[in-house]
Amino acid sequence: MNDSKKVIPLLEVRNVSKYFGSVIALRDISMQVNGGEVTCVLGDNGAGKSTLIKILSGVHPHDDGELLVEGHSVHFGGPRDARAAGISVVFQDLATVPLMSIWRNFFLGSEPTLGIGPARRLDIGFAKKVMREEMGKMGIDVRDPNQPVGTLSGGERQAVAIARAVYFGAKVLILDEPTSALGVRQSGIVLKYVVQARERGLGVIFITHNPHHAFPVGDRFVLLNRGRLMGSFAKSETTLAELTQMMAGGEELERLSKELEKMATEPELEQVARELAQEAGGKPG
Numbered sequence: 001m002n003d004s005k006k007v008i009p010l011l012e013v014r015n016v017s018k019y020f021g022s023v024i025a026l027r028d029i030s031m032q033v034n035g036g037e038v039t040c041v042l043g044d045n046g047a048g049k050s051t052l053i054k055i056l057s058g059v060h061p062h063d064d065g066e067l068l069v070e071g072h073s074v075h076f077g078g079p080r081d082a083r084a085a086g087i088s089v090v091f092q093d094l095a096t097v098p099l100m101s102i103w104r105n106f107f108l109g110s111e112p113t114l115g116i117g118p119a120r121r122l123d124i125g126f127a128k129k130v131m132r133e134e135m136g137k138m139g140i141d142v143r144d145p146n147q148p149v150g151t152l153s154g155g156e157r158q159a160v161a162i163a164r165a166v167y168f169g170a171k172v173l174i175l176d177e178p179t180s181a182l183g184v185r186q187s188g189i190v191l192k193y194v195v196q197a198r199e200r201g202l203g204v205i206f207i208t209h210n211p212h213h214a215f216p217v218g219d220r221f222v223l224l225n226r227g228r229l230m231g232s233f234a235k236s237e238t239t240l241a242e243l244t245q246m247m248a249g250g251e252e253l254e255r256l257s258k259e260l261e262k263m264a265t266e267p268e269l270e271q272v273a274r275e276l277a278q279e280a281g282g283k284p285g
């Protein structure tokens with residue numbers, strides 16, 4: 001396929017770290033996101049997936065390392081900066097208003113208007129037309145634009161959020177665990193939209209803890225474990241079985257290291273207890 005060394009990535013993370021006080025949420029993470037590819041970020045709870053997205057979308061500043069958009073180093077002052085750079089996130093809760101119509105949700109916060117001054121009003125006809133066209137590009141025929149978003153299926157709501165991000169100029173589309181709350185059929189529908197976004201040339205970042213959802217649609221796989229990069233693979237370099245095994249192995253290692261930590265700290269705790277007891281003037285029991 002393409003020679004990734006010559007292509008400037010849409011988005012690049014270089015040796016990024018993030019600390020919350022003494023908690024190391026991310027340590028020395030590097031990854032590249034190319035247009036027309038799906039980059040899957042895999043990891044268990046607490047791996048640092050959400051923290052990574054928040055850095056990419058301007059919610060948190062990174063502490064170390066570098067963030068590059070189309071080869072240029074950037075520092076986002078907030079989500080607005082990230083959006084202006086073409087980075088859009090579809091969050092788990094989808095940020096849609098269930099009782100509002102599909103077209104209102106599509107344009108929420110960026111409503112098209114007609115006229116000026118006191119005569120300014122919503123351009124409802126335009127909004128409905130664009131929404132239907134954009135949903136049509138995702139293979140969804142919206143018959144009634146006034147239908148409340150809450151009456152759509154989970155997969156279709158994801159589609160509204162994705163179509164909206166694309167229409168408003170996203171080059172990098174980040175999907176935060178879009179399939180985790182869905183059943184098999186609805187997950188399949190969302191995975192179809194992930195592929196469609198890739199085919200339209202977007203760089204898609206697909207966050208999931210399910211290798212079975214990641215493998216069929218992913219071009220690259222980035223594995224996080226407790227804030228660290230456990231591995232980074234092109235599809236040709238790995239298999240579903242390997243990814244599954246690495247995710248499971250990660251859990252095992254985590255359990256093991258917790259056990260070791262406990263064993264390591266017990267004598268220390270005893271020592272501390274002894275010192276405290278001596279300080280208090282008593283004798284260790």
Ligand SMILES: Nc1ncnc2c1ncn2[C@@H]1O[C@H](COP(=O)(O)OP(=O)(O)O)[C@@H](O)[C@H]1O
Binds near residue numbers: 020
């Ligand atoms: N705002 C925060 N303050 C303190 N610690 C945080 C904060 N956000 C995340 N963390 C910690 O960073 C680590 C990674 O969390 P997160 O990015 O949410 O992981 P994931 O999304 O993979 O489950 C966890 O140990 C979590 O407790």
Ligand SMILES: [Mg+2]
Binds near residue numbers: 051
């Ligand atoms: Mg998370």
